[in-house]
Amino acid sequence: AQSVTQLDSQVPVFEEAPVELRCNYSSSVSVYLFWYVQYPNQGLQLLLKYLSGSTLVESINGFEAEFNKSQTSFHLRKPSVHISDTAEYFCAVSTSAGGYNKLIFGAGTRLAVHP
Amino acid sequence: DTGVSQNPRHKITKRGQNVTFRCDPISEHNRLYWYRQTLGQGPEFLTYFQNEAQLEKSRLLSDRFSAERPKGSFSTLEIQRTEQGDSAMYLCASSKELPPLHFGNGTRLTVT
Numbered sequence: 001a002q003s004v005t006q007l008d009s010q011v012p013v014f015e016e017a018p019v020e021l022r023c024n025y026s027s028s029v030s031v032y033l034f035w036y037v038q039y040p041n042q043g044l045q046l047l048l049k050y051l052s053g054s055t056l057v058e059s060i061n062g063f064e065a066e067f068n069k070s071q072t073s074f075h076l077r078k079p080s081v082h083i084s085d086t087a088e089y090f091c092a093v094s095t096s097a098g099g100y101n102k103l104i105f106g107a108g109t110r111l112a113v114h115p
Numbered sequence: 116d117t118g119v120s121q122n123p124r125h126k127i128t129k130r131g132q133n134v135t136f137r138c139d140p141i142s143e144h145n146r147l148y149w150y151r152q153t154l155g156q157g158p159e160f161l162t163y164f165q166n167e168a169q170l171e172k173s174r175l176l177s178d179r180f181s182a183e184r185p186k187g188s189f190s191t192l193e194i195q196r197t198e199q200g201d202s203a204m205y206l207c208a209s210s211k212e213l214p215p216l217h218f219g220n221g222t223r224l225t226v227t
Contacts, residue, residue: 004157032214043119043206043218044158090157094214101171102148103216105157 002027002095006106014114015083021076021109023065023091030096033074034103035065038088047089050074086113117141119219121207127225128197135193136222140209147190148216149182150206151175158206164190197226 007022025031032051036044048059055067065076074091088110092103120139128134140147145166150158161180162172166187176182179197184190194201204223208216 006157009155034215036218041220041223043121043220044208046215046217049215092157100213102160102163103158103214104160107157108155 002031002093002097002104004091004093004104004106006089006091006109008109009107010110010112012112012114013081016080018079019077019081019085019111021089021091021111023074023076023106025072025074025091025093027072027093027095027097032094032100033065033067034092034094035059035063035074035076036090036092036105038090038108044090047076081111081113083113083115086111119207119209119217121205121219121222123222124220125223125225127227130197130199130226132197133193133195134197134224135191136205136207136224137189137191138207138219139189140207141217144209144211144217145187146210146212147184148208148210149190149192150208152204152206152221153202161192194224197224199226202226 003026005024013019034049035047037047038044048057050067058064063078088108090108091106094100122137148163149161152158164184179195182192204221206221208218210216
């Protein structure tokens with residue numbers, strides 16, 4: 001069965017510093033990969049997605065993630081974070097074995113940006 | 116695109132009572148999903164519909180849980196004889212044929 005591991009439950013960082021949130025998945029078949037962000041008392045918002053093509057995907061607010069098939073990873077990075085990036089971040093996978101019928105989520109990483 | 120709408124936003128109920136939540140998906144989306152999220156955890160899949168057909172149910176969905184999507188538009192999730200362990204955020208999402216999923220703001224259930 002597919003699963004997602006987010007290696008850090010919390011990541012504290014200072015404003016304007018770079019950050020990496022790590023995500024590994026287990027699947028032997030083709031995958032779609034996603035990062036979602038969740039602010040307090042809200043639902044999940046799609047941050048970026050990998051479906052096919054270029055392994056480096058970018059969001060409109062400066063985040064990027066790289067699909068690494070050999071390492072089964074999809075780490076999220078941002079070169080310079082802002083206070084407003086403080087939130088919970090979830091990595092998710094959908095696989096061809098399941099007909100891409102649903103997303104399986106990791107436990108989340110809480111990013112705390114300090115001034 | 117008005118987004119996925121969930122009602123109510125918050126529900127407090129006593130143990131043993133029945134509760135029902137409603138989800139209105141994005142209008143052109145034929146897939147609808149229910150997830151449950153507890154504090155400090157990622158969303159856990161409960162069930163999904165393609166149009167009005169319920170195609171998959173998680174083992175998390177006990178006999179006390181039932182979901183319907185009668186006309187392939189809105190959906191309801193009912194929990195009978197609520198227990199304190201049912202306290203969680205219940206998230207609804209919708210999509211076209213494939214991911215990504217678009218999530219609503221959730222219904223937070225507190226069972227006292």
